[in-house]
Amino acid sequence: MMQQFESAQKLGKDQMDAALRSFGSVSKGAQAIATELADYSKRSFEQGTATLEKLVGARSVEKAMEIQSEYIKTSYEALVAESTKLGALYSDLAKEVFKPYEGVFANAKAATEANISALNAQVAKTAA
Structure with missing residues (x-):
């Protein structure tokens, strides 16, 4: 039971780390977009x-056109x-924002499968 709690706690920490990295990517990407738009x-x-x-210096309508x-x-x-x-x-930006979550999702899946296996073994x- 304690192992599942530690696993859930680690998963929460990993998700928070991924969210912070993702926020950093959003900030950098938004800054790059804003700079490009300003330029x-x-x-x-x-x-x-x-x-x-x-146009002001044009001598004829044809030249103005x-x-x-x-x-x-x-x-x-x-x-x-x-x-x-x-x-x-x-x-x-979209690719960079979701990149930190790729590992989190894989780890969450593995942890969930391990927890289910452990619970099934206990049951x-x-x-018996």
């Missing part, structure tokens, strides 16, 4: 400002690239 916002603002300056078309094209390409990059960051011994 993208800055680049996007700078690109918009530069385009506005070009050309500048605007180029801005739309490059903005769209940047958005697609940024979305891909953010998707990869979120994917990496069989008591019944």
Whole structure:
């Protein structure tokens, strides 16, 4: 009986350790995502400002349309690239968050199976 208690206590400790490691991964991942979003916002603002300056200096409607078309094209390409990059960051974050629990789940399964076997042996011994 004492062995099952110690096993449950160790399992609880392992789960707490995994939760703390997982929280650290969330913190690092969220920081990386926030940094990437801030950088993208800055680049996007700078690109918009530069385009506005070009539009103000345009001498014809055709030139203004050309500048605007180029801005739309490059903005769209940047958005697609940024979305891909953010998707990869979120994917990496999900993998890192659950990585600490892989060992805990395996240990919990093994401990549960061992406890069930021990209890079955005690029941069989008591019944005999």
